[in-house]
Amino acid sequence: MTRFKYKYLFYSLIPIFLYLLVFHPVITFLSSRGQPINSSFPITFYHKAYIDYRTNPPRLRLFSLNPCVKPNTYLLIDVYNRGSPIPNEVKLLGDPFGFFNENCPPVYGPATHCFYVPHTFYGVLPDNGIIEKATIRWEDREIEFAIEEIGKKYERGLTVCLQIVYYYSQWQNVILYIEAWRAQGATRFIVFYHSSTEDTKKVLDYYEKLGLIELRPWPNIGELSSNISPMYPKVDESVFIIATHMALQICSLEIKTSLGIVADFDEVMVPDKGTVLDHAMKEMTGKDIGALLFENTHVALTPNIYTNNYSGVRSLTFTDIFAPPKYIFNTSLIDICETHSPGKFLHKSTYTKMANGTVLHFRFNVKQIRAKIVRKSYRFFPNDTAGHIRNMHDTMNKIFENSPPAFSYKPIETLNKCIAKVKSDVCHSTGGICKAAMDNVTNWVYNTTEGLFTTGTRIIV
Ligand SMILES: *[C@@H]1O[C@H](CO)[C@@H](O)[C@H](O)[C@H]1NC(C)=O
Numbered sequence: 001m002t003r004f005k006y007k008y009l010f011y012s013l014i015p016i017f018l019y020l021l022v023f024h025p026v027i028t029f030l031s032s033r034g035q036p037i038n039s040s041f042p043i044t045f046y047h048k049a050y051i052d053y054r055t056n057p058p059r060l061r062l063f064s065l066n067p068c069v070k071p072n073t074y075l076l077i078d079v080y081n082r083g084s085p086i087p088n089e090v091k092l093l094g095d096p097f098g099f100f101n102e103n104c105p106p107v108y109g110p111a112t113h114c115f116y117v118p119h120t121f122y123g124v125l126p127d128n129g130i131i132e133k134a135t136i137r138w139e140d141r142e143i144e145f146a147i148e149e150i151g152k153k154y155e156r157g158l159t160v161c162l163q164i165v166y167y168y169s170q171w172q173n174v175i176l177y178i179e180a181w182r183a184q185g186a187t188r189f190i191v192f193y194h195s196s197t198e199d200t201k202k203v204l205d206y207y208e209k210l211g212l213i214e215l216r217p218w219p220n221i222g223e224l225s226s227n228i229s230p231m232y233p234k235v236d237e238s239v240f241i242i243a244t245h246m247a248l249q250i251c252s253l254e255i256k257t258s259l260g261i262v263a264d265f266d267e268v269m270v271p272d273k274g275t276v277l278d279h280a281m282k283e284m285t286g287k288d289i290g291a292l293l294f295e296n297t298h299v300a301l302t303p304n305i306y307t308n309n310y311s312g313v314r315s316l317t318f319t320d321i322f323a324p325p326k327y328i329f330n331t332s333l334i335d336i337c338e339t340h341s342p343g344k345f346l347h348k349s350t351y352t353k354m355a356n357g358t359v360l361h362f363r364f365n366v367k368q369i370r371a372k373i374v375r376k377s378y379r380f381f382p383n384d385t386a387g388h389i390r391n392m393h394d395t396m397n398k399i400f401e402n403s404p405p406a407f408s409y410k411p412i413e414t415l416n417k418c419i420a421k422v423k424s425d426v427c428h429s430t431g432g433i434c435k436a437a438m439d440n441v442t443n444w445v446y447n448t449t450e451g452l453f454t455t456g457t458r459i460i461v
């Protein structure tokens with residue numbers, strides 16, 4: 001499952017990043033100082049306004065996709081206190097994120113040429129922040145946001161935010177990783193869903209019915225406001241992957257447990273002993289540790305789980321290939337999540353600590369890479385591995401009525417071929433540019449929920 005293409009690219013491109021970091025002029029879209037964003041700006045919003053009570057006074061946050069803005073560019077939003085018909089006007093300042101915070105355009109190769117960059121807009125709320133309506137009004141349209149209050153209290157536990165499921169995810173991994181995370185103490189799963197094979201969807205639906213995971217729609221972004229859309233690239237064709245960095249922030253804000261993590265369906269964090277939840281609680285509780293960073297270990301299973309046999313969980317092969325770390329964060333301290341490190345904390349005193357553990361990062365092609373094999377004592381399940389293997393086989397047989405479908409490499413190969421063909425000066429907008437090639441391989445179950453992203457409604461005068 002595997003975004004290995006990107007992960008390898010990441011390392012081979014480091015010299016280019018450094019070059020870009022030093023020499024690439026930061027192009028900003030709005031250049032004059034202190035300019036308010038108006039209706040002519042190519043922007044689309046996630047439909048929720050987050051009222052964040054983790055700071056005092058509370059802040060209002062919006063998420064958007066748009067070209068880079070200068071830090072002093074602002075949005076004006078009307079917020080209505082409960083019971084008051086007269087709004088307060090709040091000024092929100094914009095920040096881009098994704099791969100080296102505050103570099104816009106991003107310096108990460110495949111994201112550099114994307115026209116639309118995920119942004120967050122922040123503003124401090126007046127009074128106690130108890131508001132019931134938030135609206136942006138422009139001369140020709142109005143954008144009303146759903147209000148979501150966050151950060152009032154957190155319960156004990158660990159929530160796993162699964163990065164958007166699209167094309168790649170294999171059902172064999174989904175079973176292994178959900179079971180392993182549960183055994184490691186995960187109490188809740190939020191799974192953003194764009195597309196998958198019918199088989200992978202069956203497995204996700206099974207776990208959703210059991211109440212173990214929450215599927216959240218993440219459809220294509222859709223069009224800009226119709227009066228300006230002909231003048232700009234289509235959002236779905238010029239945004240990195242499918243705006244994965246925006247999904248990551250939204251998930252981290254919506255977590256209701258004191259600890260959270262952002263992972264793919266091929267990554268589980270494990271400590272040297274016990275469960276990762278107990279380990280993180282012991283290390284982090286009551287301290288200013290905002291994130292616990294886990295080194296990344298590539299792991300192969302023999303037999304490969306793509307033979308529909310999970311016995312390989314008993315004998316893991318570890319390699320010494322370097323891959324970027326992942327982290328568990330304290331939900332009440334994190335401000336911005338990047339993919340491999342906490343981007344920003346809410347307070348200056350917060351720091352990151354290395355964990356005594358690793359990310360077990362599943363690789364199906366370790367043999368082809370011919371990496372050096374190393375000895376490590378990590379395992380997926382803290383105890384009773386044989387029982388978990390039996391359970392995974394039972395689960396697979398239940399879902400597929402005793403005839404689990406045979407694995408095909410075709411979808412992965414097709415997507416990797418598609419990505420390899422993309423020119424280096426083109427935005428890697430995989431969801432859009434590889435759709436035709438992927439639709440040619442199998443029937444994908446797409447989510448098509450409407451209204452998740454909004455450009456507002458026209459005001460008829
Ligand atoms: C998270 O941070 C808060 C505030 O510093 C602290 O009180 C709490 O114990 C931490 N929680 C965990 C699970 O680390």
Ligand SMILES: *[C@@H]1O[C@H](CO)[C@@H](O)[C@H](O)[C@H]1NC(C)=O
Binds near residue numbers: 312
């Ligand atoms: C799974 O793999 C193990 C180890 O190679 C083997 O002993 C077992 O027979 C296999 N089970 C099935 C159902 O193929």
Ligand SMILES: *[C@@H]1O[C@H](CO)[C@@H](O)[C@H](O)[C@H]1NC(C)=O
Binds near residue numbers: 272
């Ligand atoms: C990790 O844990 C092991 C065993 O509990 C211990 O021997 C080792 O020193 C620890 N390493 C670190 C960096 O804390």
Ligand SMILES: *[C@@H]1O[C@H](CO)[C@@H](O)[C@H](O)[C@H]1NC(C)=O
Binds near residue numbers: 275382383
């Ligand atoms: C396995 O570990 C879990 C979590 O630590 C514990 O609750 C359970 O009792 C253990 N089971 C066995 C068989 O040791």
Ligand SMILES: *[C@@H]1O[C@H](CO)[C@@H](O)[C@H](O)[C@H]1NC(C)=O
Binds near residue numbers: 440
């Ligand atoms: C669809 O698949 C066929 C057979 O694999 C291939 O020849 C054709 O080029 C593919 N078309 C697209 C649009 O990828």
Ligand SMILES: *[C@@H]1O[C@H](CO)[C@@H](O)[C@H](O)[C@H]1NC(C)=O
Binds near residue numbers: 215216446448
């Ligand atoms: C999209 O996902 C949501 C949430 O899982 C679900 O309720 C809805 O039925 C899905 N819709 C489509 C068209 O896939």
